[in-house]
Amino acid sequence: MQNRDRLIATSRIVVRLAMVVNRLFLLAVGLGLAASFLFDRPVSQFLVRSAPGVDGARELVGLRCEALIGLVMAVATDRLLVALGRMIDTATIGDPFIAANARRLRTVGWSLLVLQLLDIPYAMFSRYFPNLGSGGDGDYSVGGWVAVLLVFVLSRVFASGAAMRDELEGTI
Amino acid sequence: MVTLDEVLARRNMTLTQLSEAVDITLANLSILKTGKAKAMRFSTLEAICQVLDCQPGEILAYQPE
Numbered sequence: 001m002q003n004r005d006r007l008i009a010t011s012r013i014v015v016r017l018a019m020v021v022n023r024l025f026l027l028a029v030g031l032g033l034a035a036s037f038l039f040d041r042p043v044s045q046f047l048v049r050s051a052p053g054v055d056g057a058r059e060l061v062g063l064r065c066e067a068l069i070g071l072v073m074a075v076a077t078d079r080l081l082v083a084l085g086r087m088i089d090t091a092t093i094g095d096p097f098i099a100a101n102a103r104r105l106r107t108v109g110w111s112l113l114v115l116q117l118l119d120i121p122y123a124m125f126s127r128y129f130p131n132l133g134s135g136g137d138g139d140y141s142v143g144g145w146v147a148v149l150l151v152f153v154l155s156r157v158f159a160s161g162a163a164m165r166d167e168l169e170g171t172i
Numbered sequence: 173m174v175t176l177d178e179v180l181a182r183r184n185m186t187l188t189q190l191s192e193a194v195d196i197t198l199a200n201l202s203i204l205k206t207g208k209a210k211a212m213r214f215s216t217l218e219a220i221c222q223v224l225d226c227q228p229g230e231i232l233a234y235q236p237e
Contacts, residue, residue: 172213
């Protein structure tokens, strides 16, 4: 029991920390995207300087698209972490089997699906804009898709469990 | 609908006395009496019927909406 409490407390801290880091990332990418429009010439020149021979204008478009994907990914990750954080909060109180958590689990599923789908264009960028240093390696893991499916199935199981518990609570 | 009130009145019994006799909390019996309970266990029904010396049909009735 004490181990479980420690696990929940640790998870809570990790999720909060991840939320802060992700929001900082979101802010940084947002600022970067805005800067690519405000200072397009210096940014383009920087891109050409870091990879001589590339088309600066083309690289700039690639950079903006990549930043846009990064923004959407960060928003999806934020939704996921907020839902996860609230679920952990309910576990801390000792009452996690509620309908709201089933909805939160569904939110986690949708967020994971968005992240999985965004992996595809992100991997394409690594092929078309190799100089931008995109993290996408084009390796679509089956595990990620299975995880999405698993979370959606779990959310249904959770919803049924919460409804059953509600009914049991109203049984005299 | 639960017609526990009528049977209790006929037996000159209060909800508190019934609660003590069937060993169900007063709060739960109140939920049952006001029709807010979602379901009722057979064991609860049996205990109430035993104490009130009545049939289930005397404390439960169907009323079309």
